[in-house]
Amino acid sequence: GGASASTALVAVSSDDATASDDRCGTELLGCVICLLYLAHGDERDNAKALAWQCGACTTLDPLDGAITHTLFRFSDQVMQVSVSVEEDRVHFLDISWLEACAQQRARAREEQFPQQRVMFAPNGDASHAR
DSSP, rough: OOOGGGGOOOOOOOOOOGGSSSSSSOTTTTOOOEESSSSSSHHHHHHHHHHHHHEEEEEEETOOOOOOOEEEEOOOOOOOOOSSOOOTTEOOOEEEEEHHHHHHHHHHOOGGGGOEEEOOOOTTTTTGGG
């Protein structure tokens, strides 16, 4: 459930923003981005705003079967996740991918960004819960 992408218009301001920048893009339409593993507060809020600006949906529910991307602040350590680890369907990668998509106004190739190594652990998310 949740708000549809069409109602998720968020204006993100920046120093060089013009009126035409405050639009809802479509470059990530169809993407569902899990933000559960980003830090609470500004990092998670900024990622949500960027995702919505690019037309993506976001979730904090690791069991959401629609997830296409799971974002992290990249670490060399293997992260335990409850998100289904399906390499052909879900990308686990650094937040820099989303930042690049927003900057380029195009979907950046996931392979060009740091891939987070993950291990499926159904009960490993207690520390990330709201």
